[in-house]
Amino acid sequence: MLERLRLSGVQLQRLTRDTTLTTEVYYIADYKTGQRPYEGHYLHNKVELRTEQQPLTFRRGDFVATLDQPAARYLIETLEPQATDSFFAWGFFDGILQQKEYFSDYVFEDVAAELLKRDPALRQRLDNLQKANPAFAASGAAQLDFMYRQSPNYEKSHLRYPIVRWQGGKLPVE
Incomplete structure (x- = not known):
């Protein structure tokens, strides 16, 4: 995905230190998947989200993309999970849809x-x-x-979209 962003002219920055930010986190509440493949993919659509404000710790080296760049529209169209041509719609993040742990x-x-x-x-x-x-x-x-x-046993990453939004001040980036 990072390579696709770069090839599309997205300017990415890396965090220079670990930092905790209060972010808007998306959870996939519901979605539909097409019955037939389109260009080799079963596209997701009718995506419904649940959002939460959560403090998350980001690590030195994590990537940040801001919207104050020429590729802003591309970022919105690919990173927002409800967008028709989002990476989610094309199945890039299907791993979050699978629950790995459960209970007896x-x-x-x-x-x-x-x-x-x-x-x-x-x-x-x-x-x-x-x-x-x-x-x-x-x-x-x-x-x-x-x-x-x-319960605390439920895996917190299930249905949590791996891209978050943050609106705030200056980030420690290179």
Whole structure:
């Protein structure tokens, strides 16, 4: 991807030191994939996002691209996951769509019960979901999956888009 950006005239800078920034992080909430390949790819479309403000630590050598350059439009069209010709649409980041870790029901049931006992707000959210959604209330598997996604065991990179937005001051770049 970096080579494609460079070939398209994108000016990239590298961080000169580790730094923590509060960024806008995208999570893929939903998407559709075409039924037939187009130019060798099954394109993603109808992408829906969930965004969060999160502090993230970036390492010395990580790349930064700013929009104050002639290739700004290209950056937006390729890096914004909802864009028709984004790298996400073309399948460059399909790894984030795969959940690598999961749980065994018989093991996680006790963990979920403990989480509910320790976190009344989480218990309330689960109760509200059960009341609002009869199919969810009738499915033990759906409820365990919900609990797993709220737990510290859930892999934080699942569905997290690897490009973030940052608006702020000066960055330590070369």
